[in-house]
Amino acid sequence: AQTVTQSQPEMSVQEAETVTLSCTYDTSESNYYLFWYKQPPSRQMILVIRQEAYKQQNATENRFSVNFQKAAKSFSLKISDSQLGDTAMYFCAFMKLDSNYQLIWGAGTKLIIKP
Amino acid sequence: DTAVSQTPKYLVTQMGNDKSIKCEQNLGHDTMYWYKQDSKKFLKIMFSYNNKELIINETVPNRFSPKSPDKAHLNLHINSLELGDSAVYFCASSLDSYGYTFGSGTRLTVV
Numbered sequence: 001a002q003t004v005t006q007s008q009p010e011m012s013v014q015e016a017e018t019v020t021l022s023c024t025y026d027t028s029e030s031n032y033y034l035f036w037y038k039q040p041p042s043r044q045m046i047l048v049i050r051q052e053a054y055k056q057q058n059a060t061e062n063r064f065s066v067n068f069q070k071a072a073k074s075f076s077l078k079i080s081d082s083q084l085g086d087t088a089m090y091f092c093a094f095m096k097l098d099s100n101y102q103l104i105w106g107a108g109t110k111l112i113i114k115p
Numbered sequence: 116d117t118a119v120s121q122t123p124k125y126l127v128t129q130m131g132n133d134k135s136i137k138c139e140q141n142l143g144h145d146t147m148y149w150y151k152q153d154s155k156k157f158l159k160i161m162f163s164y165n166n167k168e169l170i171i172n173e174t175v176p177n178r179f180s181p182k183s184p185d186k187a188h189l190n191l192h193i194n195s196l197e198l199g200d201s202a203v204y205f206c207a208s209s210l211d212s213y214g215y216t217f218g219s220g221t222r223l224t225v226v
Binding site: 035039042043045095097101105108110 | 146155156157158160163165170171203205207209211212213214215216217219220222
């Protein structure tokens with residue numbers, strides 16, 4: 001069975017700093033998808049970034065980028081020039097191709113951006 | 116236009132009552148889900164429907180019953196509410212592997 005581990009329950013950084021959230025996963029699959037979701041205090045779940053495992057290029061979305069290391073089964077999220085609005089819970093998730101698109105979720109990392 | 120809308124946003128009710136949460140998506144997605152998020156923010160899938168057919172039914176009490184009248188709607192009915200049912204419930208929809216679109220959640224408080 002697949003598992004997703006986020007080893008940092010909580011992190012805090014100063015505004016404008018760069019922060020990296022870690023995520024590791026366990027799978028025997030070769031093709032899959034990985035996601036980062038953000039949940040701000042408003043509780044809305046927002047898709048931040050999506051990575052296809054068969055693509056070596058790391059996905060980026062504006063200030064958000066990932067470091068995808070397939071052999072190490074690592075999928076970290078980097079937030080550059082952090083802003084107060086980045087304060088949120090961040091969830092890493094794994095999707096197997098033939099899984100009825102079910103997501104396997106990590107426990108989340110609470111990120112606090114300090115002014 | 117809200118892509119995935121669920122109502123109500125807040126629900127406070129007494130133990131033993133029956134309540135429903137409604138969910139509708141206007142994205143044309145084939146698959147819809149119900150998730151429960153506990154006080155520690157852990158997300159647990161409850162049910163998944165694909166084109167009105169139940170495809171995922173995790174271990175949840177029989178008091179929880181999903182209903183999908185069409186592929187754009189997935190409602191959740193809860194009988195005989197218990198204190199432990201207090202949580203945030205999320206509806207979501209998806210199209211293939213592109214990830215989920217979530218509703219804004221329903222905070223259920225059982226007193």
